[in-house]
Amino acid sequence: MNDNKYKIEKTEGGVTAAKGFMAAGVAAGIKYTDRKDVAMIFSESPATVAGMFTSNVVKAAPVLYDMDIVSSSPFVQAVVANSGIANAATGKDGMDICRKTAEAAAAALDIPENAVLIGSTGVIGELIDVKKLETAVKELSQSLSDTRQAAADAEAAIMTTDTVPKEVAVRVSIGGRTVTVAGMSKGSGMIHPNMCTMLAYICSDCNISKEMLEKCVHTDIPDTFNMITVDGDTSTNDTYLLMCNGRADNPLIDGPGDDYDAFFAAVHYVNTHLARAMAKDGEGANRLFEVTVKNADTKENARKLARSVAGSSLCKAALFGCDSNFGRVLCALGYSGADFDPEKVSIDYKSSAGAINVFCAGHKTGYSEEEATAILSKDEVTYIIDMNEGEETATAWGCDLSYDYVKINADYRS
Amino acid sequence: MNDNKYKIEKTEGGVTAAKGFMAAGVAAGIKYTDRKDVAMIFSESPATVAGMFTSNVVKAAPVLYDMDIVSSSPFVQAVVANSGIANAATGKDGMDICRKTAEAAAAALDIPENAVLIGSTGVIGELIDVKKLETAVKELSQSLSDTRQAAADAEAAIMTTDTVPKEVAVRVSIGGRTVTVAGMSKGSGMIHPNMCTMLAYICSDCNISKEMLEKCVHTDIPDTFNMITVDGDTSTNDTYLLMCNGRADNPLIDGPGDDYDAFFAAVHYVNTHLARAMAKDGEGANRLFEVTVKNADTKENARKLARSVAGSSLCKAALFGCDSNFGRVLCALGYSGADFDPEKVSIDYKSSAGAINVFCAGHKTGYSEEEATAILSKDEVTYIIDMNEGEETATAWGCDLSYDYVKINADYRS
Numbered sequence: 001m002n003d004n005k006y007k008i009e010k011t012e013g014g015v016t017a018a019k020g021f022m023a024a025g026v027a028a029g030i031k032y033t034d035r036k037d038v039a040m041i042f043s044e045s046p047a048t049v050a051g052m053f054t055s056n057v058v059k060a061a062p063v064l065y066d067m068d069i070v071s072s073s074p075f076v077q078a079v080v081a082n083s084g085i086a087n088a089a090t091g092k093d094g095m096d097i098c099r100k101t102a103e104a105a106a107a108a109l110d111i112p113e114n115a116v117l118i119g120s121t122g123v124i125g126e127l128i129d130v131k132k133l134e135t136a137v138k139e140l141s142q143s144l145s146d147t148r149q150a151a152a153d154a155e156a157a158i159m160t161t162d163t164v165p166k167e168v169a170v171r172v173s174i175g176g177r178t179v180t181v182a183g184m185s186k187g188s189g190m191i192h193p194n195m196c197t198m199l200a201y202i203c204s205d206c207n208i209s210k211e212m213l214e215k216c217v218h219t220d221i222p223d224t225f226n227m228i229t230v231d232g233d234t235s236t237n238d239t240y241l242l243m244c245n246g247r248a249d250n251p252l253i254d255g256p257g258d259d260y261d262a263f264f265a266a267v268h269y270v271n272t273h274l275a276r277a278m279a280k281d282g283e284g285a286n287r288l289f290e291v292t293v294k295n296a297d298t299k300e301n302a303r304k305l306a307r308s309v310a311g312s313s314l315c316k317a318a319l320f321g322c323d324s325n326f327g328r329v330l331c332a333l334g335y336s337g338a339d340f341d342p343e344k345v346s347i348d349y350k351s352s353a354g355a356i357n358v359f360c361a362g363h364k365t366g367y368s369e370e371e372a373t374a375i376l377s378k379d380e381v382t383y384i385i386d387m388n389e390g391e392e393t394a395t396a397w398g399c400d401l402s403y404d405y406v407k408i409n410a411d412y413r414s
Numbered sequence: 415m416n417d418n419k420y421k422i423e424k425t426e427g428g429v430t431a432a433k434g435f436m437a438a439g440v441a442a443g444i445k446y447t448d449r450k451d452v453a454m455i456f457s458e459s460p461a462t463v464a465g466m467f468t469s470n471v472v473k474a475a476p477v478l479y480d481m482d483i484v485s486s487s488p489f490v491q492a493v494v495a496n497s498g499i500a501n502a503a504t505g506k507d508g509m510d511i512c513r514k515t516a517e518a519a520a521a522a523l524d525i526p527e528n529a530v531l532i533g534s535t536g537v538i539g540e541l542i543d544v545k546k547l548e549t550a551v552k553e554l555s556q557s558l559s560d561t562r563q564a565a566a567d568a569e570a571a572i573m574t575t576d577t578v579p580k581e582v583a584v585r586v587s588i589g590g591r592t593v594t595v596a597g598m599s600k601g602s603g604m605i606h607p608n609m610c611t612m613l614a615y616i617c618s619d620c621n622i623s624k625e626m627l628e629k630c631v632h633t634d635i636p637d638t639f640n641m642i643t644v645d646g647d648t649s650t651n652d653t654y655l656l657m658c659n660g661r662a663d664n665p666l667i668d669g670p671g672d673d674y675d676a677f678f679a680a681v682h683y684v685n686t687h688l689a690r691a692m693a694k695d696g697e698g699a700n701r702l703f704e705v706t707v708k709n710a711d712t713k714e715n716a717r718k719l720a721r722s723v724a725g726s727s728l729c730k731a732a733l734f735g736c737d738s739n740f741g742r743v744l745c746a747l748g749y750s751g752a753d754f755d756p757e758k759v760s761i762d763y764k765s766s767a768g769a770i771n772v773f774c775a776g777h778k779t780g781y782s783e784e785e786a787t788a789i790l791s792k793d794e795v796t797y798i799i800d801m802n803e804g805e806e807t808a809t810a811w812g813c814d815l816s817y818d819y820v821k822i823n824a825d826y827r828s
Contacts, residue, residue, distance in 0.1 A: 056749045057747070057750075057752075057756065058745060058747065058748030059748075086741070089740075090776075091757060091775075092776075093777075123739075123741060124740075124744060125741040125744070125778045126778070234749035235745060236744070236745050313727070325537075325539075326538075326539055327538020328538065330502075330503050330539070330650070331648070331650050333471070334470035334650060335469065335471070335648035336471075338471075339471060340471060342471065342472045342503065343505065359539065361505075362503070362504075363503075363504070363505055363507075403817045406734065406815055406816060406820060
C-alpha cells in the first residue's frame with residue numbers, strides 16, 4: 001500500500017479531529033486516585049461501526065458486551081471506557097456493570113442504550129463500583145467538547161502503564177471531500193498478536209457502508225495491530241473499534257474502488273502509527289524493535305517469522321544489551337512454525353546509525369561488532385530478514401526486554 | 415504412573431551409577447577459560463540408543479550429526495559434548511567439526527566412528543577450533559573413570575548459565591536383577607516445550623530392544639522434558655539421548671509387560687527429576703513454578719493449558735513479586751489455544767506454606783492476600799487449576815521472571 005498515492009496528510013490532534021466527534025475524560029476514582037480514569041467519545045450523528053476483539057477464550061464483560069452491540073445495533077454514538085479495573089473474570093456481575101453504564105450514558109446523552117459501547121482495562125478479577133461509573137458518565141456528557149484538549153483528556157483517562165498518550169489523525173481526499181480518520185489507543189504490556197491488551201478507538205467522518213467498513217477492519221488488522229508483541233500475553237480486554245459518522249459528506253463508499261482504497265490507506269496509516277506507538281511504549285521498553293521479513297514463501301509464514309523474532313525474549317534481551325547476537329534471531333525463526341532453508345537466510349540490522357549485514361549464506365559475515373552496537377543503540381531498530389524463499393513480506397513490532405519490564409509486572413497490582 | 419508400584423529407589427551419583435558407564439570432563443578452552451568445558455561418557459559395552467532432538471528448523475551441526483547416528487548406527491559407545499560454543503548456524507564447517515571429533519574419539523577409544531555421538535551448547539554462529547576438541551578427546555579418553563567424581567566432572571563440563579549441576583540415579587528390580595537408570599543434563603535459558611536448550615544424557619545398564627527403548631523415549635518426553643518452559647525460546651541444540659548397555663543382565667525387554675513398565679517408571683522418574691531441576695535453575699530464577707492442570711477435556715489441552723500458564727511472562731513476573739494475580743492465570747489459560755468454559759475454572763496456589771483457593775465459579779474467592787503471599791514466597795510453588803471439563807491431567811514446570819533473567823541475557827555473549 002503506497003500511502004502517497006492517495007496524498008494522505010498527517011494532521012494534529014486525536015479523535016476530535018474527525019468531524020462531529022467529541023470527547024471527554026474525568027477522574028472517577030475507579031482504582032487510581034488523582035487522575036483521569038474514565039473516557040467518553042461521542043458522535044453527534046449516528047455512526048456505522050466495525051470492530052475486532054481479543055481472541056482470548058476468557059473475554060472480559062465489556063468485550064462480550066461490545067461484540068453484541070457491534071453485530072446487532074444499527075448504529076452507535078458513544079463509547080465509555082475506564083482504566084484501573086478490567087471488569088474481566090467477573091461473571092454476570094460484570095455484564096450488569098456494562099449494562100448499567102450504558103443505560104446511564106444513554107440517558108445522559110439522549111441516545112438509544114444500544115448505541116453505547118463500553119471498554120475497560122486494568123486489573124482482572126475485581127468488580128468496578130458501578131455508581132462511580134454512573135456519576136462519571138453524567139459528568140462526561142456535560143464536559144464533551146470537540147477540542148484537541150478534550151481528545152487528550154480521553155486519551156489520558158484510558159492509560160494504565162502507558163508512559164505516553166497515543167493519538168494520530170490524517171486527512172485524505174475522497175470524491176472531492178476531505179475525509180478525516182483519527183484515533184486514540186492505549187496499550188503497553190500484555191500485547192501480542194491476535195489483539196492484545198489494547199483499547200483502540202478510531203473515529204472517522206467518512207461515509208461508508210457497514211459491509212465495506214468491516215472489510216477494511218478485517219483486512220488491515222492482521223498487518224497492523226496483530227503484528228505487535230510486547231510480552232506474548234494476549235489480554236482478555238482487547239478492543240478495536242472503527243466508527244464512521246458520514247459527516248465528511250463524501251459519496252457513500254459501498255463497494256471496492258478508488259474511494260475505498262483511499263479510505264483503506266488512511267485507516268492503514270492510522271493503525272500502523274498506533275501499533276508502532278504501542279510497541280515502542282511496551283512496558284519498560286527503551287527502543288522500538290521492528291522486524292521485517294521479506295521474500296518468504298507465503299504471507300502467513302512471513303507474519304509468523306517476523307512475530308517470532310519480535311516476540312523472542314532472548315532477542316529482546318539481546319537488543320536491550322545492544323548485543324548483535326544473530327544466533328538468537330536464527331533460532332527464533334527456526335521455532336516460528338514456518339519451514340525454510342537456514343542456508344538461504346540473510347540478516348541485516350538497520351537504524352538511523354546505518355545498516356549492516358550480519359549473517360548470510362549459512363555463515364556469520366565479517367561485520368564489525370562496534371558498528372553493530374552503534375546501530376543497535378538507537379531508539380528505533382529494524383531487523384531485515386531476507387528468507388530468499390518467495391515474494392511475501394511482513395513487519396512486526398515489539399520492544400526490548402528490560403529490567404523495568406520485570407519491575408512493572410512484579411509490582412503492578414500493588 | 416505410580417512410582418512406588420515398582421519400588422524405584424533413588425541412589426547417589428550421576429551417569430556412572432549405571433554399570434559399565436564411565437565419564438570424564440576436561441578444560442579445553444573452547445570459549446571459557448579456567449573451567450571444564452568438554453565432557454565424555456563412555457560405555458564399556460555397545461549400547462542401544464534412542465533420542466529426541468530439537469523441533470527448531472535451524473538445527474545445530476551436532477544435532478544433525480546425532481540424528482543420523484541414532485537412526486543408522488547398530489550401537490553407540492561414547493558421547494563427546496562441549497559447552498561455550500553451540501556449533502549452530504555453521505553450515506558445512508560445523509559438520510566437519512563433528513566428524514573430526516568423532517574420528518578422534520573413535521581412535522582414542524578404539525571403537526567405530528559411528529559409535530560416537532556429539533553434543534554442543536553455547537553461543538550460536540561461531541566455529542569451534544577443532545584442534546582443541548581433538549586434544550580434549552585424547553585427554554578425556556585417558557581420564558575416564560566410573561567414580562562419582564568422574565560423573566560430576568562431566569556434568570560440570572556441559573554447564574553454561576546453569577548455577578548447579580544436574581544429576582540423578584535410580585534403581586529398580588527387573589526380572590530379579592537390579593537395573594540402574596542414571597542421568598545428567600544441562601539447561602537453564604532458552605527452555606521451552608518441544609525440546610529446548612538442554613543436553614540430557616541418560617545411561618542405563620538395562621537390557622532392552624531398540625524398538626522398546628524408542629517407545630519409552632517417545633512416550634515419556636511429552637510429559638517431562640517437553641513440559642518445561644523457561645523463556646519460550648526453543649533452542650537449536652536440544653538433545654536427549656537414552657543409552658542402554660544391557661550390563662544389568664536382566665532378561666531382554668523386547669515387548670510390553672511388567673518389565674517394560676518398571677523400566678519406563680524408572681526413566682520417567684529420572685526425566686521428571688531432571689526436567690524439574692532445569693526449570694528451577696532457569697536463568698535468574700528464584701523459584702520453581704509448577705502448574706498442574708486437572709480435569710481437562712483432552713490430554714493435549716491439559717498440556718497446552720499448563721504450559722501456557724507456566725510460560726506466561728506476566729504470570730512469571732507476578733510470581734517473582736509474590737503477587738496473587740489470578741487474573742493473569744485466567745488470561746494465560748484463555749490464550750493457550752484450548753477451548754473451555756471460564757466459569758468452571760477453579761485455581762489453587764500451593765506450597766510448603768499451605769494451600770489456598772483464589773478463584774472459583776467465575777469469581778475471586780474471599781482469600782487473604784497475606785496468606786497468598788506467604789504461599790507464593792516459597793522455593794517451590796504449585797498452581798493447581800481444575801478445568802472441570804473432563805478427566806485429563808498434565809503438569810508443566812517453569813520459573814519466575816526476575817531482573818537477573820534480563821541481566822543474564824542482555825550480557826550473555828560479553
